[in-house]
Amino acid sequence: MRRGSAALPVLMLVAACGNEAETNPARLASPSDVTDEVLEAAAPNGDWLMYGGNYAEDRFSTLDQITKENVDQLGLVWSYDFDLRGGVETTPLVVGGVMYASGPWSVVHAIDARTGERLWRYDPGVPRIRGRLACCDVVNRGVAMYEGKIIVGTLDGRLVALDAATGEVVWDALTIDPNEAYTITGAPRVVQGLVIIGNGGAEYGVRGYVSAYDADTGEMAWRTYTVPGDPADGFESDAIEMAAATWSGEWWIAGGGGTAWDGMAYDPGLDLLYVGTGNGSPWSRNLRSPGGGDNLFLASILALRPATGEYVWHFQTTPGDHWDYTAVQPLTLADIEFDGRMRRVIMQAPKNGFFYVLDAETGEFLSGQPYITLNWADGLDLETGRPVERPEAVHTVDWTVITPAALGGHNWQPQSYNPLTGLMYLPIQEGWVERSEDPDWEFTDLQIADHSFGPAVNNLGHRSRSAGRDDPGFLIAWDPKAQEPRWSVELAGYWNGGTMTTATGLVFQGGGDGRFVAYDGENGDALWEASTHLGILGGPVTYLVDDQQYVSVAAGWGGARGRSGAPYGEAANYEQRGRLFTFAIGGTTPIPAARTKRPFFVPDLELPTDETALAAGRRLYGQYCGSCHGARGGSEGAMPNLQRSTAITHRNFERIVIEGSREEEGMPSFTGLLDADEVRLIQAYVVSGARASLAEASAADASPDSHD
Numbered sequence: 001m002r003r004g005s006a007a008l009p010v011l012m013l014v015a016a017c018g019n020e021a022e023t024n025p026a027r028l029a030s031p032s033d034v035t036d037e038v039l040e041a042a043a044p045n046g047d048w049l050m051y052g053g054n055y056a057e058d059r060f061s062t063l064d065q066i067t068k069e070n071v072d073q074l075g076l077v078w079s080y081d082f083d084l085r086g087g088v089e090t091t092p093l094v095v096g097g098v099m100y101a102s103g104p105w106s107v108v109h110a111i112d113a114r115t116g117e118r119l120w121r122y123d124p125g126v127p128r129i130r131g132r133l134a135c136c137d138v139v140n141r142g143v144a145m146y147e148g149k150i151i152v153g154t155l156d157g158r159l160v161a162l163d164a165a166t167g168e169v170v171w172d173a174l175t176i177d178p179n180e181a182y183t184i185t186g187a188p189r190v191v192q193g194l195v196i197i198g199n200g201g202a203e204y205g206v207r208g209y210v211s212a213y214d215a216d217t218g219e220m221a222w223r224t225y226t227v228p229g230d231p232a233d234g235f236e237s238d239a240i241e242m243a244a245a246t247w248s249g250e251w252w253i254a255g256g257g258g259t260a261w262d263g264m265a266y267d268p269g270l271d272l273l274y275v276g277t278g279n280g281s282p283w284s285r286n287l288r289s290p291g292g293g294d295n296l297f298l299a300s301i302l303a304l305r306p307a308t309g310e311y312v313w314h315f316q317t318t319p320g321d322h323w324d325y326t327a328v329q330p331l332t333l334a335d336i337e338f339d340g341r342m343r344r345v346i347m348q349a350p351k352n353g354f355f356y357v358l359d360a361e362t363g364e365f366l367s368g369q370p371y372i373t374l375n376w377a378d379g380l381d382l383e384t385g386r387p388v389e390r391p392e393a394v395h396t397v398d399w400t401v402i403t404p405a406a407l408g409g410h411n412w413q414p415q416s417y418n419p420l421t422g423l424m425y426l427p428i429q430e431g432w433v434e435r436s437e438d439p440d441w442e443f444t445d446l447q448i449a450d451h452s453f454g455p456a457v458n459n460l461g462h463r464s465r466s467a468g469r470d471d472p473g474f475l476i477a478w479d480p481k482a483q484e485p486r487w488s489v490e491l492a493g494y495w496n497g498g499t500m501t502t503a504t505g506l507v508f509q510g511g512g513d514g515r516f517v518a519y520d521g522e523n524g525d526a527l528w529e530a531s532t533h534l535g536i537l538g539g540p541v542t543y544l545v546d547d548q549q550y551v552s553v554a555a556g557w558g559g560a561r562g563r564s565g566a567p568y569g570e571a572a573n574y575e576q577r578g579r580l581f582t583f584a585i586g587g588t589t590p591i592p593a594a595r596t597k598r599p600f601f602v603p604d605l606e607l608p609t610d611e612t613a614l615a616a617g618r619r620l621y622g623q624y625c626g627s628c629h630g631a632r633g634g635s636e637g638a639m640p641n642l643q644r645s646t647a648i649t650h651r652n653f654e655r656i657v658i659e660g661s662r663e664e665e666g667m668p669s670f671t672g673l674l675d676a677d678e679v680r681l682i683q684a685y686v687v688s689g690a691r692a693s694l695a696e697a698s699a700a701d702a703s704p705d706s707h708d
């Protein structure tokens with residue numbers, strides 16, 4: 001194992017100007033200075049070097065120029081437009097006055113952090129058809145930085161290392177079997193010279209794993225599976241053999257799932273790498289493992305040795321997961337006193353609705369309580385942390401109301417922990433769904449390599465329908481010691497951004513309504529806000545450039561909820577295209593305008609309007625188009641609303657769909673999958689939707705109620 005032979009870089013000591021700051025946060029000169037020593041020391045704090053801010057992933061900054069007293073003077077300094085459609089979930093990295101941010105389709109942008117000017121752009125050229133395998137949009141949550149390289153995981157399963165100065169490719173490593181439905185949306189982490197990456201795909205039938213690659217060469221160092229494969233092929237480790245004893249039937253045929261698509265953390269003192277694992281494939285435990293069992297290591301926190309990937313301990317949050325209750329959610333390390341003694345703990349609020357505090361060294365369950373309404377369990381066993389399931393929640397073919405819904409009480413949106421307030425700032429959401437097992441389900445082995453796998457298929461084994469309930473979203477300040485909320489703010493809607501917190505007691509968060517807000521971390525009072533017009537999902541960052549503290553956040557509505565679902569409040573009026581915003585005290589740049597949505601439009605074209613044709617169009621649309629473009633083509637989220645398509649788009653409909661004339665913008669070609677007659681039926685169905693929406697809009701205009 002190569003580790004840290006280089007000498008510590010010379011740190012530039014920068015005095016914070018214009019206040020009584022006692023600390024002089026150091027900054028690095030360039031990405032070449034980002035070494036193991038720097039990362040392990042969790043310093044300096046004038047840059048933002050890692051996805052979670054540091055290895056503990058607490059997203060806490062010691063910078064103190066922006067305070068509760070002056071935060072109302074924050075103003076925009078610059079903004080930067082992402083050029084492709086799709087959600088933006090990135091947490092940008094900043095070093096040496098340069099920002100590195102990933103956008104839709106795993107494109108990496110290097111930006112001058114003083115001016116917002118583009119320095120370089122790298123497009124990994126992900127085939128757009130691969131977007132059909134991205135359950136939750138063509139997003140990317142961030143890059144890693146190490147010894148002069150910027151490293152990105154791509155939607156088509158590669159790790160690519162770029163020269164931080166130029167954006168030139170240094171190495172490019174395929175981390176998946178391209179015939180399997182894997183995708184990468186998460187940020188790589190670098191530990192001891194190894195780039196750690198997992199992947200997603202458990203909605204389509206894959207076996208989860210996490211791998212490590214040499215940061216210099218791109219050569220694979222190790223791979224650790226998170227669920228057992230076919231026992232006939234032998235077990236990779238004792239841990240996997242132990243896990244296999246908790247499965248039954250022929251689980252490996254549908255992959256098993258357990259994909260590690262987001263949360264990780266690292267403790268240099270304990271030399272443990274923590275990885276969260278995902279849901280089962282298929283979702284239904286009855287179909288996946290008919291004889292029951294906990295199905296290790298689904299929905300678990302795994303502690304591994306970073307040098308080898310060797311299993312050390314696990315904690316399973318949802319044994320025998322039946323509800324898509326992943327435990328890939330963000331993981332945060334901290335020192336917290338429990339029962340009179342200081343403990344190194346790891347904390348997570350996974351999808352299942354419970355907030356967990358575990359001993360970071362042993363995985364021992366210290367405490368857990370619901371952070372949101374949940375109805376699938378009666379609580380946790382106080383000794384073991386095992387949930388006490390409600391039998392009626394393990395639904396079969398009968399429709400059953402479940403909360404949290406599939407997106408969980410908390411999803412990938414970053415949390416932040418402030419050691420000064422002792423609070424975790426957590427974006428959460430309350431969702432209800434009706435679920436039943438799909439009696440006709442059979443595993444479909446997608447043939448991915450040539451992308452000719454026909455209609456979009458999921459391998460859930462479940463059916464879902466609306467429970468007809470409200471689904472509010474909240475920002476809460478959770479006290480992990482008392483296991484209760486200190487304060488809570490209801491947000492404009494369900495799906496919102498991550499958080500960041502500072503030594504001055506501020507908490508920054510963007511909302512699905514486009515508002516970027518600074519809260520008082522003690523009580524949740526909103527002290528400042530800016531309206532960006534664009535739904536915000538990503539994690540905010542803060543850093544110094546030329547002695548000045550900046551705060552940046554990427555807006556870009558999308559993801560699992562926002563791909564076709566509308567943003568909230570004022571943002572709902574605008575087309576949603578990603579944009580990065582940077583603020584500082586005294587910034588005077590106006591927030592740029594966003595493009596107002598186009599009106600519904602019915603083209604002057606001869607298209608079938610009879611019921612048979614529209615029914616056929618509806619079926620084809622549902623199989624090929626609906627997951628991105630929403631019901632009847634009427635997405636109000638990140639993807640284009642086809643009911644608002646222009647005359648030019650309608651004239652070119654067949655060219656766009658079959659020939660792929662808009663592949664650059666993200667619309668794949670469906671050549672070989674759809675023929676011209678079928679495309680015409682889809683278009684007829686979309687136009688019928690536009691006609692209905694126009695009629696609804698004019699009826700609403702005519703109604704006296706609309707003038708309230």
Ligand code: CA
Pocket residue numbers: 202203278279324326
């Ligand atoms: Ca899932």
